[in-house]
Amino acid sequence: MSELAPLDPELVADVLSKHPFVTIDGVYNVRDLGRIPTADGQHVTRSSFIFRGGELPGVTQLGEEQLRALGVTTIFDLRSDTEIAKYDAATPKIKGITVLHTPVFTKEDYSPERMAQRFQLYASGTTEAFMQLYSEILDAGGPAFGSILRHVRDSPNVGFLFHCTAGKDRTGIAAALLLLLAGVSNDAISADYSLTRIGREPMRPIILSRLAREPIFASDPTAAHNMLSSREETMGAFITMLDERYGGVKEYVQRKCGFTDQDITTIRENLLVPKP
Numbered sequence: 001m002s003e004l005a006p007l008d009p010e011l012v013a014d015v016l017s018k019h020p021f022v023t024i025d026g027v028y029n030v031r032d033l034g035r036i037p038t039a040d041g042q043h044v045t046r047s048s049f050i051f052r053g054g055e056l057p058g059v060t061q062l063g064e065e066q067l068r069a070l071g072v073t074t075i076f077d078l079r080s081d082t083e084i085a086k087y088d089a090a091t092p093k094i095k096g097i098t099v100l101h102t103p104v105f106t107k108e109d110y111s112p113e114r115m116a117q118r119f120q121l122y123a124s125g126t127t128e129a130f131m132q133l134y135s136e137i138l139d140a141g142g143p144a145f146g147s148i149l150r151h152v153r154d155s156p157n158v159g160f161l162f163h164c165t166a167g168k169d170r171t172g173i174a175a176a177l178l179l180l181l182a183g184v185s186n187d188a189i190s191a192d193y194s195l196t197r198i199g200r201e202p203m204r205p206i207i208l209s210r211l212a213r214e215p216i217f218a219s220d221p222t223a224a225h226n227m228l229s230s231r232e233e234t235m236g237a238f239i240t241m242l243d244e245r246y247g248g249v250k251e252y253v254q255r256k257c258g259f260t261d262q263d264i265t266t267i268r269e270n271l272l273v274p275k276p
Contacts, residue, residue, distance in 0.1 A: 012201045020192075021199065022051060022070065025063035029054040029167040029199030033175060036192070039185040043272040049159055050152075050271075052175050054167035054203060055079065056099075057089040064094045071159035075099045076148050078141075078164040078171065082110035087210060089165075102148070104141040104170045119216050125226025127237050134238050137173050138246060142256030145174055149253060152178070153263055156270035166207055168196045168230050176235065176242075180249040181264060182271040186239050193235035200228065 015021065020031040034047030048071055056075065059067070077091055080103045084090050091099050108114075118136075121129040148162055164170040172193050179189045200207065208224055211217040217224040246252040253259045259267070 006204065007198060007201050012198055015198050016202075020195070022066075024053070024059065024066050026058040026060040027053055027056050027063055028203040029196055030161070031192075031195065031199065033178065033192070036179065036182075036184050036188055037275060038183040038272065039188075040183065042275060043183070044275050045179070045182055045184065045271055046273050049156075050178060051159070051161040052167060052171050053161055053163045054171075054200065055089055055163055055165050056091045056094075059092065059094070064097075067094065067161070068096050072161050073097055073158050074151060074155070074160040076102045076144070076151075076160065076162040078102060078104050078144055078162060078174065080105045080107065080110050082107050083165065087165075100147065102144040104137055104144045104164070106140070109136075109140060116216075119214055119227075122227035123216050123220065123223035125223075125229055127234055130234050131237055131241050133169070134173060135241065135245065137170055138242070138252065138256070141170065141173065142258075144170075145177055145253070146257035146259070148174055148178070149181075149257055149259065149263075149267055152267050152270050153259075166196070166200050166203065166228070168200065168228070172196065172230070172235065173238070176238065177249055177253065178271065180239070180242075181253070181268055183268065186236060189239065190232040190235040194230050194232045196230040200230075204228075 019035065020033070022030045022032055024030045030051060030053035032047060033050040033052060034045050036045045038044070051070065051072060073096065075091070075097060077099060118133060121133050151158070151160055162171060162174055175192060176189050179192070207228060211224045211227065242249060242252060250264055253264065
């Protein structure tokens with residue numbers, strides 16, 4: 001499946017109408033991280049608890065009602081201040097829902113020099129480049145990911161959603177950390193990551209329009225599509241890197257997020273239900 005070619009609209013519509021995708025009017029790439037089996041086959045992740053998605057600035061009144069109907073009462077926004085301001089894309093206040101700004105990167109991380117380096121890596125589209133980028137997300141994202149994990153630990157009956165812009169990289173890593181802690185297989189985590197290829201398709205024109213403002217992408221359409229890629233092998237390489245460079249998910253959340261063994265046990269228990 002080429003990252004350059006648009007997907008068949010009928011295929012996209014069909015996939016988006018089914019689990020794990022969730023319809024939120026004005027928001028793209030939203031899906032429920034429930035019903036995913038653990039590697040041992042004994043449990044599945046809880047439904048209607050954890051949702052991942054793309055940015056919410058375009059959410060409509062109907063979309064807000066749909067969020068509330070799902071039981072979402074907390075939203076974690078992983079985008080940076082610089083990013084939100086640049087695209088005039090602040091999430092609106094949503095009645096009955098608390099939006100927490102938990103940026104992965106600081107304003108300093110979004111300096112012109114840092115962004116130029118980051119865009120160059122994304123433009124290459126190589127697995128090695130994505131690992132460098134994803135390592136930067138892991139190094140910077142401890143506080144943001146810790147906020148999400150504390151919610152799972154402390155509020156197991158409160159549905160929540162986390163998102164970045166397209167719902168791919170920062171959101172994909174947050175999802176992977178949660179699913180790894182739950183004991184989901186690497187293959188299932190990689191499959192979830194790859195669904196963004198379909199989930200982001202309706203917002204493809206918006207993202208490409210934004211990227212076209214950047215010289216590196218304006219001059220090379222292939223570079224923009226490389227940035228948007230969400231291949232299963234990329235997530236597989238990320239999980240290997242997490243093990244080799246950070247000691248695995250447990251070591252990472254202990255060192256970068258400040259959790260104890262008991263915290264991790266509680267988080268895992270709160271993520272799972274027995275397999276039907």
